[in-house]
Amino acid sequence: MDQPRSITHDDLHATYVQRSIRELQHMVQREEIILADLRRSAGAVPITSAAASLEIMTSAYQKAARSAPFLPFPDSVLPALLALRKTHQVTAESEVYLAKGPDSPLEKARRGLAADKARLADQQALQTALEARVADLRTAAESRRSMTAEQRRREQQQETLAALRAKQREYDHDTAVLLKALKEFIQEQLGPMLAAEELGGPVVGGMVDIQTDDLAAGFSSQGKLRKSSHKPDATPGTKGKQVDRRQRRIDEIWGKKPRDAGGGEELSGDEGEGDDEEDRDEATVAAAEMQELTEELLNALASAGGNSAAAYITIARESAAARFLVRSKVAQFHPRDATKLRLIDFGRELDD
Numbered sequence: 357m358d359q360p361r362s363i364t365h366d367d368l369h370a371t372y373v374q375r376s377i378r379e380l381q382h383m384v385q386r387e388e389i390i391l392a393d394l395r396r397s398a399g400a401v402p403i404t405s406a407a408a409s410l411e412i413m414t415s416a417y418q419k420a421a422r423s424a425p426f427l428p429f430p431d432s433v434l435p436a437l438l439a440l441r442k443t444h445q446v447t448a449e450s451e452v453y454l455a456k457g458p459d460s461p462l463e464k465a466r467r468g469l470a471a472d473k474a475r476l477a478d479q480q481a482l483q484t485a486l487e488a489r490v491a492d493l494r495t496a497a498e499s500r501r502s503m504t505a506e507q508r509r510r511e512q513q514q515e516t517l518a519a520l521r522a523k524q525r526e527y528d529h530d531t532a533v534l535l536k537a538l539k540e541f542i543q544e545q546l547g548p549m550l551a552a553e554e555l556g557g558p559v560v561g562g563m564v565d566i567q568t569d570d571l572a573a574g575f576s577s578q579g580k581l582r583k584s585s586h587k588p589d590a591t592p593g594t595k596g597k598q599v600d601r602r603q604r605r606i607d608e609i610w611g612k613k614p615r616d617a618g619g620g621e622e623l624s625g626d627e628g629e630g631d632d633e634e635d636r637d638e639a640t641v642a643a644a645e646m647q648e649l650t651e652e653l654l655n656a657l658a659s660a661g662g663n664s665a666a667a668y669i670t671i672a673r674e675s676a677a678a679r680f681l682v683r684s685k686v687a688q689f690h691p692r693d694a695t696k697l698r699l700i701d702f703g704r705e706l707d708d
Contacts, residue, residue: 369433376432383426539647546680547643553676554642560680571638646677653687653699668696 428434454462503511548566553559555571652669660667668690671678678697681687690696 372431372433376428376434379428379432380434538650542646542650543640543643546646548639550646550676550680551638551642553679555638560676560683566639642676645675646680649675649677649681653681653697657699657701662701664698664701667698667701669698670695671697 454460500508546560548571549560549563551571552563552566557563557566649671656669657667674694678687681697681699682689685700687697687699690698
């Protein structure tokens with residue numbers, strides 16, 4: 357007698373499929389019978405209004421809500437088939453959705469992810485740099501705390517010395533600029549006015565626009581400007597006599613040559629390289645005297661070291677340059693000796 361064959365998993369699956377098919381066929385037949393009944397009843401009772409149609413639909417929905425839902429038997433393959441069909445549908449739709457090219461959400465998400473990664477790398481690099489900087493600052497702070505008082509004092513002295521040197525360079529530059537401006541002012545504006553005062557004209561400031569020909573003509577005893585007798589087309593001999601008279605007048609007032617100044621900052625711009633004394637007119641000589649007198653006064657004040665008595669210089673005569681400096685409250689004569697002159701030290705109290 358043959359041994360009975362054992363039931364395998366495939367046999368059980370085939371049995372479940374057959375049962376599911378028969379159940380579905382039974383449900384289809386039942387739904388077709390219900391549909392036929394509804395068609396016959398709908399044909400027998402005509403719908404006369406929208407309200408009747410709404411009433412019928414309401415009754416049908418209520419009946420469907422009260423009826424139990426269809427559930428397959430526990431071993432039915434219908435849920436698995438439905439799940440498989442839904443999964444296949446979702447997969448197909450996803451493939452179509454992702455195949456739209458660069459504008460697809462996947463590509464946008466990838467680009468966004470790359471940008472976020474780049475920003476994250478930048479933030480990490482910045483964080484690393486900040487941590488290194490914080491570590492350096494902490495190390496410097498600890499080293500400063502560990503320094504002795506003597507080391508801190510030396511460091512402060514070095515910083516102060518560097519600041520003073522920078523200030524000195526700034527003062528030297530400002531001094532050079534001021535000396536250049538003073539030299540230009542003396543040569544271009546003050547020299548002719550000093551020469552006019554020396555020749556008997558008005559004091560400095562009384563006549564501003566003074567020409568070289570005016571100085572050559574001279575001034576009257578009342579200090580009025582004389583009319584120039586020099587003409588451009590004069591004969592060479594006559595012109596030589598006028599130059600000779602001017603040179604004699606320069607020698608009478610200022611001497612053969614302006615006195616040489618000592619060391620220090622030089623204000624003189626005209627050194628007379630190769631020039632004869634005949635080429636020096638009254639304005640040039642007056643400007644040179646003013647420059648040399650100012651230089652002597654500055655050098656004496658600098659070398660005095662704050663000692664007012666040592667800041668005086670001796671002048672050969674009371675010139676227009678000396679009188680101008682006194683009137684301008686820049687210099688002052690010695691209270692008991694009119695041949696001594698010094699600059700007023702504006703950084704100290706004025707002497708009585």
